[in-house]
Amino acid sequence: MKNLIERLEKHPGVRFGLPVVAIVACTLLFLFGISYLGSTYSFIAIGVILVLTGYLCGWLSLGIVVALSLAIILTAGPYLVVPRVQWVEAAGEPSPLLYHSPDDPGPAQLRVEYELDDVIGGIDDEFEQVAALAGWVNSRWSHSRTNRPSSSNPLVILKEAEDGASFRCVEYSLVMVGAAQALDMPARMVGLKTRQAATARSGAGHVVAEVWLDDHEKWVVADPQLGYVFRANGVPLNAVELGEALAQGPGSVEVLSADGPVGWYRKNRYFLFLGPYLFHFASGYDQRVFLAEDERVIGGIMLVPDGAPDLRVFQRDTPLQIDSFTSAVDVFYVAPEIAP
Numbered sequence: 105m106k107n108l109i110e111r112l113e114k115h116p117g118v119r120f121g122l123p124v125v126a127i128v129a130c131t132l133l134f135l136f137g138i139s140y141l142g143s144t145y146s147f148i149a150i151g152v153i154l155v156l157t158g159y160l161c162g163w164l165s166l167g168i169v170v171a172l173s174l175a176i177i178l179t180a181g182p183y184l185v186v187p188r189v190q191w192v193e194a195a196g197e198p199s200p201l202l203y204h205s206p207d208d209p210g211p212a213q214l215r216v217e218y219e220l221d222d223v224i225g226g227i228d229d230e231f232e233q234v235a236a237l238a239g240w241v242n243s244r245w246s247h248s249r250t251n252r253p254s255s256s257n258p259l260v261i262l263k264e265a266e267d268g269a270s271f272r273c274v275e276y277s278l279v280m281v282g283a284a285q286a287l288d289m290p291a292r293m294v295g296l297k298t299r300q301a302a303t304a305r306s307g308a309g310h311v312v313a314e315v316w317l318d319d320h321e322k323w324v325v326a327d328p329q330l331g332y333v334f335r336a337n338g339v340p341l342n343a344v345e346l347g348e349a350l351a352q353g354p355g356s357v358e359v360l361s362a363d364g365p366v367g368w369y370r371k372n373r374y375f376l377f378l379g380p381y382l383f384h385f386a387s388g389y390d391q392r393v394f395l396a397e398d399e400r401v402i403g404g405i406m407l408v409p410d411g412a413p414d415l416r417v418f419q420r421d422t423p424l425q426i427d428s429f430t431s432a433v434d435v436f437y438v439a440p441e442i443a444p
Contacts, residue, residue, distance in 0.1 A: 122156070122157055122160060122161055122165075123157060123161055123165045123168060123169050126153050126154065126156075126157045126169045126173075127169050127172050127173050127176070129149075129150075129153050130150050130153055130154065130169065130173040131173050131176050131177055133146045133149050133150050133153075134146060134150065134173075134177055134181070135177065135180075135181050135184045135185055136184070137149065137150075144304075144305055144306060144307065154166060154169065154170065157169055177376065178369070178372050178373065178376070179372075181372070181375075181376045181379075182350065182354040182372050182375035182376060182379065183353060183354065185375070185376060185379030185380050186347055186350040186351045186375075186379040186380075186382055187299060187347070187351075187379075187380070187382060187383045187409070188351055189347070189383065189409035189410070189412075190409060190410040190411070190431075191344075191407075191409070191410060191431055191432065191433050192410050192431045192432050193432060193434075194432045194433075194434035194435055197435075198434070198435050198436075198438035199389060199405050199428055199435075199438065200389070200438065201290075201292060201387070201389055201390075201391060201438060201440060202389060202390045202391060202392055202400075202401060203285055203290045203291070203292075203391050203392065203440060204282075204285040204286075204391075204392050204393070204394060205285075206285065206286055206287065206288040208392075208394065209394070210257065210258070210259060210282065210286075210393075210394025210395075211282065211285050211286035211394065212286070213259060214258060214259060214262075214282055214283060214286045214394075215286040215287065217259075218262065218283075220237075220240075220283055220286055220287055221287075223236055223237060223240045223283075224236050224237060224287065229319070230289070230317045230318065230319045230320070231317060231319070231320070231324060231333065231335070231340045233287070233289075234284070234289070234315050234317070234324060234326055234333055234340075235326075235333045235360050235361065235362055236362050237280065237283055237284060237287070237315075237326075237328075238280060238313075238326040238327070238328045238331045238332065238333055238361075238362070239331040239361055239362025239363070240283070240362070241276055241279050241280045241283060241328035241331070242276070242328050242329065242330060242331030242362075243331070244262060244265050244279065245265035245269065245270050245271060246270045247270060247271075247272070247273075247276075247329055248270035248271055248272060249272060250272070251269060251270055251271055251272065252271065252272070252275075253269065253271060253275060255396075256275075256278055256393065256397060257393070257394055257396075258278055258279045258281075258282030258283070258393055258394065259282075259394070261275050261278060261279055262279060272311075273310055273311045273312075273327075273329045274293075274311045276311075276313075276327075276328040276329040277293045277294075277311045277312055277313040277328060277329075278293065278393050279328070280313040280315075280326060280328040281293055281313050281391060281393050282393045282394060284313070284315045285391075285393075289315050289316060289317075290315070290316040290391075290440035291313055291314065291315045291316065291391065292313070292314055292387050292388075292391040293311055293312075293313055293387065293388065293391065293393075294311070294312050294313065294314050294325070294343055294385055294386065294387050295309055295310075295311050295384075295385070295386040295387070296309065296310045296311070296312060296343065296378075296381035296382060296383075296384070296385060297309045297310075297381060297383060297384035297386065297415060297418065298380045298381055298383055298384075299380070299383045299412075301383075301384060301415055301418055301419065302415055302416075302417050302418070302419075302420070303420060304419055304420075305419060305420065306419060308418065308419050309381065309418065309419075310378065310381045312325055312326065312327045312328075312329075312343060313325070313326050313327075313328060314326070314342055314343060314387075316439070316440050317340065320339075320340055321439075322340070322342065322437075323342040323437055324340040324341060324342055325341060325342050325343040325346055327378070330361075330374060331361045331362060332359050332360065332361055332366065332374065333359075333360050333361075334346050334349075334357055334358065334359055334360070335357075335358045335360065336349045336356050336357050336358065337356065341357070342437065343382070343385055344382075344385060344407065344433055344436070344437075346382065347382035350375060350379060350382070354371070354372065354375050357371075357375075359371045359374065383409065383412075384406060384407070384408060384409075384412075384415050385406065385407040385436060386404055386405070386406040386407070386415075386424070386426060387404055387405060387406075387436070388400075388403070388404040388425065389401050389403050389404055389405070390402075402425055403425060403426070403427040403428070404424075404425055404426050404427070404428070405426065405428040405429070405430065405435070405436060406424070406426045406428070406429050406430075407430060407431070407432075407433065407435075407436040408429050408430070408431055409431060410431040412431075414426075414429045
């Protein structure tokens with residue numbers, strides 16, 4: 105066995121061919137594996153390839169493989185990780201959504217206690233207000249993949265964050281929705297899920313917020329975990345439009361934070377993260393996030409690509425509270441003014 109390894113190490117086909125194969129394999133596993141195999145299996149396979157390359161070809165070759173793979177992934181990846189999906193024309197009646205009034209006790213307390221009027225003070229454009237609000241939510245704590253608050257109430261989340269707790273994407277979006285509603289902007293949480301969300305063991309979902317803009321008469325998506333909002337050709341984007349724009353090429357999409365446009369590296373790295381999630385889009389009917397969960401209306405709607413099966417179970421064993429499935433974007437993007 106030892107002699108075989110020594111012969112492999114010296115063989116020119118291994119010393120020069122394996123790094124090339126490793127670059128191609130690692131790039132493809134990252135860009136396509138996370139969409140079809142799941143991130144866990146893909147990263148395990150990438151790790152095995154890199155260890156084998158370093159062992160047989162040396163650490164210099166390993167460094168070259170890693171550097172070139174990352175360069176290709178960052179450059180080409182945002183074009184490739186976004187699912188190409190098809191929607192249908194509107195079919196069926198849109199489902200009304202429930203929101204808080206800014207005068208409800210929870211939103212009113214949040215607005216005063218956290219001085220939200222100052223967060224958007226001096227900003228007239230609603231889209232820029234959403235960007236400022238997303239930046240404010242992003243600044244409240246550092247991200248945690250697993251930690252959960254004692255309650256889903258935005259006021260409780262913010263209090264526990266002040267005491268040093270960190271939370272998930274879910275909690276960023278809960279607070280974003282609560283803060284937007286406190287400022288009289290209808291808002292909702294949207295769960296984004298990958299193509300393999302039903303069978304993946306982990307990492308198959310991400311949660312963002314969408315806010316209704318009266319100025320544009322449309323929903324726009326914000327990711328308060330990063331503090332980002334999105335625009336293409338000067339038009340604010342909702343989550344589905346973001347996926348469609350990225351599928352045409354990420355160069356047309358502008359990512360903005362409260363501090364201004366996001367640079368190329370951070371933007372492309374974010375699109376690599378977000379892209380695979382833009383397959384299933386889900387939202388609960390009841391977005392009154394200050395109410396206890398057992399006081400809210402159960403159920404929700406999911407936008408599923410035309411031809412894809414309904415997603416009823418998440419990550420193998422978690423039933424989803426979804427009772428309406430549609431492939432029509434207009435049904436999913438019901439305007440808030442039709443709510444009862």
